[in-house]
Amino acid sequence: MLQTYLKAENLKYKRSLFRKLIILIPTALIMISMVFIFIGIGLGGFSSAMVSNWSMPIASLSIVILCHLVNNKDQKHKYRTIYSLPIDLKKTFISKTILIALNHLIISLFLSLITIISEGVSSGVSVAIGHTGYFILGYCLLWLSLLWQIPFCLFLDQKIGFIGSVIINLFASALGGLFFSLTPLFWFFPYSWPAKFMVTCFGVLPNGLLVEADSRYILNLGESSLLVLISVLAMLILSALFSRWYRRQVYRN
Template sequence: MRQVFRLISSEYQKLKRTFTKRAAFLAPIVTMLLCALLGAGTFFQSGSFNWWYTMLLPGMLSLICAGIVQKDKKKLNYRGIMSLAIEPRRIWLGKVGACILLYGISCVVFFIGVTIGGHIFGSFFTLAQSGTASLLLFVTFLWQIPFCMLIADRLGSFAAIFINLVGNILGVIFAAKSIYWWIPFAIPTRLMCPVIHVLPNGLTVPANDPLLSFSVIVSGVLITLVLFIVLSVLTALPYRRLEAK
């Protein structure tokens, strides 16, 4: 366990004074500033949340994942870490952990900012709603970390950002449809409907709409958590080939 924490800390330190690290702080702040400048008023919180999980969060997460992967790949194609007496798959999982750490920091910054902004512009959500929504978004986006990292490793940063953004756009399109279970990208947006009563397009969910049912939350969380674990393990396997180089 200590080795895992050391690896995560090492990966985090590599990002010192990089845009990847700054993006984790800037993305939530930019999201809220845009909503404030556009005069969201009492809809500041709902607008910030909607912009966050449909656009800014996926983009930020892609940048973080690509930045962490490319940090070592650009340096002599991983030769700098192959000399370490550590299994390459553990290094990969350390990178996943570093992404989670930065992602978690970003989510905390967003939660604090949207809560303060709610009091400034007139609260629309309760603290419980904001907290629950932020936690669910954190959990249901986790699987995209190993997914984006693998694409960045194999195809490059641009491909990782582009593919993940396209996937999340499709998620917004299908979030309110019955087939959303088959599109993991759609689950976070779908879960926001009963929690903060916001549709994928940013409008308020009508009263008595089936989308307000909380029955989807447990299933959505379980699906995305299982997907995160499976992808984390599977994407670490190809990394073992570095030992043979």
């Protein structure tokens, strides 16, 4: 049944900016990373600059933009397209969350492909092929650590608007990445989870430098698995909570 809702939501964004962001966001990230390399900030190399900029804060910003486009689609019509149909609004919210998550996953996989190609150019094809699995796994773990932000940003965008959501997510992402991700407090500050996975999977510190292989900042397998579990649970709990809120909000409007 949920598949029907997902197909209906997906049809709304055919040939829209929502779809085009799959290409536009990686393109923007490539350009930003090249600027960082040019001015001497990306000292770990192009791949390090890519993953560093993605984790802090472009990934969070991309979720804010995707959530705003999804919300704006129904708000523009004052929810008339929802009122006229006998649908479950909780499932509608969940389908929106899944659609945004899938788009974000495609962007993440696209970025992993770009990283593999860049490593092939800089370090050789054999090295890039040998690390292909690590790059794909790394970007997938970054994606998992960001999933909880989707229902939260759908809520935040409706409550305080697009600009407010951008400011809060940019600030929190920078705060989490630069200050909490390298301390034990990262467990309690979700915005630091992508940066922690970046250090663990890619060996890149929040400042773009490479970390030593035996660094205490790198999570072991058990800690990584626990963080994945916490990330998934956070997404499920927030999706359940905000789907109920969405149903009340739409009826109120």
